[in-house]
Amino acid sequence: METHVYNQTADDEDQQAVRRIQRLSLHLTPLARPSSDENQLQLLTCARAKLNVSTSLLSGYMRGKHREIQEEVYQYFNSRPDLQTPVEISMDEHRELCMRQLLGLVREAGINPFKYVLEDPAKYFAIVEAAGSVDMSLGIKMGVQYSLWGGSVLNLGTKKHKDKYYDGIDNLEYPGCFAMTELHHGSNVQGLQTVATFDPITDEFIIDTPNDGAIKWWIGNAAVHGKFATVFAKLMLPTHDMKGVSDMGVHAFIVPIRDMKMHHTLRGIEIHDCGHKVGLNGVDNGALRFRSVRIPRDNLLNRFGDVSQDGKYTSSLPSIGKRFAATLGELVGGRVGLAYSSVSVLKIAVTIAVRYSLLRQQFGPPKQPEISILDYQSQQHKLMPMLASSYAFHFATLHLVEKYSEMKKSHDEQVVGDVHSLSAGLKAYVTSYTAKSLSLCREACGGHGYAAVNRFGSLRNDHDIFQTFEGDNTVLLQQVAADLLKQYKEKFQGGTLAVTWNYLRESMGTYLSQPNPVTARWEGEDHLRDPSFQLDAFRYRTSRLLQSVAVRLRKHSKTLGSFGAWNRCLNHLLTLSESHIESVILAKFIEAVQSCPEGNTRAALKLVCDLYALNRIWNDIGTYRNVDYVAPNKAKAIHKLTEYLSFQVRSVAKELVDSFDLPDHVTRAPISMQSEAYSQYTQYVGF
Template identity: 80%
Template sequence: MESRSRSRSDNQTAEDDSRLSTTRRIQRLTLHLNPNPTPPESHQEQQQLLQRLSCGSSRVKLEVDKIQLSIYMRGKYRDIQDRVFEFFNSRPELQTPVEILKDEHRELCWRQLLGLVREAGVRPFRYVAEDPIKYFAIVEAAGSVDMSLGVKLGVQYSSGKKRNLLSLWGGSVLNLGTQKHKDKYYDGIDNLDYPGCFAMTELHHGSNVQGLQTVATFDPLTDEFIIDTPNDGAIKWWIGNAAVHGKFATVFAKLMLPTHNAKGVSDMGVHAFIVPIRDMKTHQTLPGIEIHDCGHKVGLNGVDNGALRFRAVRIPEIIFLIDLGMSPGMENTQIAVTIATRYSLLRQQFGPPKQPEVSILDYQSQQHKLMPMLASTYAFYFASKHLVEIYSEMKKTHDEQLVADVHALSAGLKSYVTSYTAKSLSVCREACGGHGYAAVNRFGSLRNDHDIFQTFEGDNTVLLQQVAADLLKQYKEKFQGGTLSVTWNYLRESMNTYLSQPNPVTARWEGEEHLRDPKFQLDAFRYRTSRLLQSVAVRLRKHSKTLGGFGAWNRCLNHLITLAESHIESVILVKFIEAVQNCPDPSSQAALKLVCDLYALNRIWNDIGTYRIVDYVAPNKAKAIHKLTEYLSFQVRNIAGELVDAFDLPDHVTRAPIAMKSEAYSHYTQYVGF
């Protein structure tokens, strides 16, 4: 018995030694495969590691100085935005009520604009050319007060930032006009004596400039241009400021000059013309012009969209054409995520038995909905800020590379951000349950006002195709020694880095330090884009032999759109990482790093199939990315209140009772009459 006992004991010891030896070998192998984290040396440390990575536990909460973070984000134009907010807070009669009829909303929106310009002394037009960043700060603040106000302000003054080079009525005069036009119209546009509109979009061809059918025929006997709408499809449609308030229109039309050829005229292409549409004193529609109201819209009913037809309207003005753009209203995302986050922190429901109820933001499912969205909102903010900066630089230098860069980046950002925002607004509404359905809590109006941004001034799918086409052009020039625009910087480097076989060792690294390394995150984003670019180039070449250029493009269209989105995500991440690195306040920098990591890893996880197919990420690493993304969502939840407070949106701007910084339920019950 004793012998058998010793034998069992010896066998047990041998098994323990073998198990220990195996553990050591595994640890040594792990060190080779994953040198970043220090492996735990004891069972207790292993348990601590597991606990740390579980979403039900927390490290020490980050202490965030939300004032410093807000100062860093809003920058030197914080004062002008506060001036806009404070003006409307002091004028309750100019605040947009929850329920308002279309015609009343239009008149209120006009009074809001008049009050801002003539009473508050905020004169956006002077900044369009002198300081575009300040101009866009004003537009952003106005849009936060009422999206219709932001759009109407843009129609009057804008020199757009998001797609190409300029925008609507005021911007067209500044950018297309001669000094004579500026001298004649500047003051009237600035002080709102000359409200105007931008008549490009047509019923049939939309914003396809080359396909526009409105005609401007030059009459050499009178030295005038005759503007005509040749058919119903050429009626100018969805023209902001046209239905009620506009007195002038910048009209885009094909210029026809008389010639001695068989046709008698020569098509000189599309040009822009300043056309008076209403009498300056009586406000009556001028002869030869028909104006009709486009009617009630899903959203943005404070903007008076109209339809214009021209019947032999004679005018003396001509200005020359370049491209145009429009802002997608980024402020909607900030407002919506602020409302949803604050309500989720306030609302308590269920919890452990005989314990206090917990905040609904403590639930992993709610964190999964809202925290990556909050991270994306920060990411979009810094990318948009970068775009405004390079636009401003472009206006000063007229550098051709910057022009190309602004065009490509604005098209991609406009499409990507507005599509993401449209989905996010619905998620925010759902995250607030039944209270999200109450009109007073604003999700309905925010969603409706934002919806049009996905299609006007360029349908998002079309804009993404522009980005893909430009990327393919840059890709081709890369291998022909051409010059690349700034947007495609990473193609300046050796693309072989991104197109080579994934490293089987790094594909398995799963330590937190490695996954939160900006180099890993950027390399992953760029690897995906480069693979998509190379593969779609090969597919297009193959299909063009049998289907032709158009057929090949259409055959690869989904691939091309995915490529464009992937590239834009790479640019967004670059700008976010730079913003983190440049932040001077340590607590703000730590918060931004956390949010940036969540944005990057969440995007990688959402497209993990792409990385798995090519073995860029091994199964164990994919699992680690998923677990770390959930953990980072939990960590961001811990500072979610400070992060939305850093947007610095006053209660009278967010306006939703469930998003009030204090006594939210009191505000809500007062609204329904208690």
Template identity: 85%
Template sequence: MEPSQKVEDKSQPSIATVTRRIQRLSLHLIPLPPLQCSPQLDMLTCAKANKQEVDVASLSSYMRGKHREIQEKIFDFFNSRPDLQTPTEISMKEHRELCLRQLLGLVREGKIKPFRYVVEDPAKYFAISEAVGSIDISLGIKFGVQYSLWGGSVLNLGTKKHRDKYFDGIDNLDYLGCFAMTELHHGSNVQGLQTVATFDPITDEFIIDTPNDGAIKWWIGNAAVHGKFATVFARLVLPTHDSKGVSDMGVHAFIVPIRDLKTHQPLPGIEINDCGHKIGLNGVDNGALRFRSVRIPRDNLLNRFGDVTRDGKYTSSLPTINKRFAATLGELVGGRVGLAHSSVGILKIAVTIAVRYSLLRQQFGPPKQPEVSILDYQSQQHKLMPMLASTYAFHFATQYLVEKYSEMKKTHDEQLVGDVHALSAGLKSYVTSFTAKSLSTCREACGGHGYAAVNRFGTLRNDHDIFQTFEGDNTVLLQQVAADLLKQYKDKFQGGALSVTWSYLRESMNTYLSQPNPVTARWESEDHLRDPKFQLDAFRYRTSRLLQSVAARLQKHTKTLGSFGAWNRCLNHLLTLAESHIESVILAKFIEAVQKYFLNSATKFIPFLSTCHIYKFEFLNCFECNFQLS
């Protein structure tokens, strides 16, 4: 071959092809003439445009559903009680006491009793939680610690004797409690917890001990000031080996009283410290707990998945530590569901404030003419409109998650438990990360006025920031999603059935990967590019391609680096896979919700449909998935 000869690389598109592709993809974003009916958000002069004819009641009813009434009841209660509204300037101590008064007032005066809904009607519980969090995020978190975490652990991990003993006290707030899982050295790695609960067969008690500083329970909500009980997660140790020669039975949950019910003083052996002032959520009294040979009755073991008899024998319907641990965490997934749902609620508040301000605020304009609304500027629309679209999308996706979670609580189906665990991990991670970034964007979009504390952006941003760490670090949770996808991928090729949540991968692995990229090689007409089926196919193609390529990379690197080394080598690829899958789920639920609304309503709400299109377009530049097998 002569040096001057060029070898055509047919694996890469030509410049002409790329140019044509960009031109085609941009056509559907260009506004059409006003006489044409276009289901997109045209570049209107927002502040002066005629208002859309929107059936607000119908849309609100569709969005908020049957629980709208109880949310309105909560808003009415706080509107009638200005003494319970959080002022702009407040000290940590005052904020903590106000937060407690807000919770007591809501439950005892407002007659909102959410505890029974934790198991009976989770959707109603999460609707209450969203409304409460919109009043003050600190109040929402304190509410969640009491009912979802402390109360939920008693209901979900305990048995009838625990519910009978503690239900009323938790419900009416006589038994304020904590959820003591996280330790100084272990947060996400729950199986690595070091706190020990040793059974004493002579006294029929467990002895709770903190063996070292790293095992101190840390960041425990309600612990520093108000908590009277704690659900403590500790390693259950028997004094003698069982028949298999094992004395450590793994992590279990125990009810441990931490303060005297009358004097409110710490009980013997309980050392309580205050975690102090935080970046946000200073209405929540986070504390640290150390246990020094604290004795509790054997009945205080939350024994749904494992128990100890009077003579010190361990019994369980689940054969291994790993299965018991998985069952325990499966019952605690409601906290993750709640965080995803609450994060969307916070995003709704911020986007509403930013969009309303942008419509009213006027700045610059054509020479010798009135100034125009800042939402008329393309840059402001680019900041806020995709965010508004995503807020709608996340609303419907988290609604779907709540529905799946509610179904899981009713059926206890093992497959559904796995689906909800992975889906809640992915949505919690994705939504809270998006909201955290969006809160800063909303503040910036409101200029100097957005910096005023009264406009809430600073409080919302600071209080929400920890949502990215609560209930599992977001990066760790995305890895759980990726691991589950790889398991489904492996099971599919071994003849197993894919779970309901991931069922689209069956079609995608069989069909999509045998065809060219749907964005670059299929029809390019406007109707096709706007077709929801094409758009969803494109999202799912991307996930399938990422899944196939990361599986090949892991297989390659495991031979030389081992499984852990291979996973770390491919980590960014795995995180992209998880995010891609979650985006596919979000889009699917958004399309489904929009289509359902138009089927059930005679009202044509064009901006609502437009948000769906904007959301989808945000990700069109991600479909090339250029991870190499290296």
């Protein structure tokens, strides 16, 4: 028995010695790397040469089954030049044109988005994306009518509301508004001050704006076209005790604001125009004040809480907090739509900038023809990572739409929580990135990018508000951070993790140990382009940030309290959220590459995915160097490979932007035309 134990111990020691020798040999020859699988090597080999990319195959893979409905939207507006938005247009003219565009799409072209809001959300978002590509104001006005006003009736109301309002919302006889934001309260919906007091004698709610700070502000469709508004207000019930009224929390109410026939403003309602905005002037934003406006009890959208004729409140949810969470959870579609539409804006801007950069020639070797400005490394550095990001965001937001559609069908609590955080994070991250990229695209196109006809100004101005509405981006990123910390706590209490955070289960153990000094030195191309390395790097960073901010919050809360500690760590928390969202985006991009059935198409996507991943790692290389995750030689190799991949992506840049499948009549910028761009540009100014 003792001999057996001795022999086993000796064997273990021999094996440990062999492992130590292997690890030492890897230190001495850091390029040694276990070979990747054949498929991986094949992709790398294809990417080294000029790829033969089929635009139709790549476009078909990206756009999927809703390509046809988008083509219908594009073709309708191409057939109606009178409905195309001119470069110079007044605010009043733009508002009327935008309404005619929406009416034409619904009543003439027969494209009815409303039925897809619940039935097929992916198809609904595809229609909104196409409409927004034609005119961003049209996309937003459509979203206000069908996703916000119509969506509030579908998601917060019950059968009686759907029976009464569905057809009118669908055919635009009932244009409406979504009156949530107040002058003093935007993101803090629980702090809204508008009140709805129940009067049991008349069986009505009385809607009141108690002070100027409670005026409903920036309400789309309110200034000109809206006839109804979904008004968010605190539901107050009369009581028999000393309090007089009882606050049941924020609820939603349908409030008529204009006469159906004459369109006059109704009694007790004040409507003022918010005026000319930085962008989206085709949307008529207004401000609403309510002075003892009476509405029937049935106008309470009562899915999560109801009031009987005798003033009794009932709800399937036990607390104000639960009801509030359920209400906002049903309205998450707005964020999903904004994230999805923001990617569309990025695609348009990148398409214009890349096509112009291929067209425009400048300087070159002595006594040689001038070269395309996209052949300059500096231009590639500006535009190629952005092109890669637009692909990455495309697949990430497609995943978000799929999860949202699943949530609408299953109502599974875990999926609801997953979609809430994912939509908040992607909306914040994608819209912030797109806003910065629009300015960079303008700069990359020089003076011609400054011409209004080439669209960068209008795209930038129209998109700018995406960072603020449907939740301010900084607030949304804090929601993601709070959820990450909750999941972190769940992990150590043995709870289940939501689907999106599954990688944290492994990361809390594996990624937070000391970085491997061997892999920190690997610098071979096959290793750096291995998706497992890229994803591990993203997740390692997220896990480090999560653990360190949890420790900091615990420490500061002892002296500053929970709010003070949160504020002290706020920048750290925002960085954590962005890192997590980048991890999710990369994971979905890798999945899309691996699922692509056609070889060259897959190789092109792999090339773009590698650029996205390595460019992000290089942009935050200081973080990886500080924790010795990446050795100096490896950091240098990442930088060199990122530049090389930008050069490689440049060789297929035309095919990549063509695969967005945006016709010239949609991009509209003369400098982005696929033929005779300069000719059309000069004709525009009168030559």
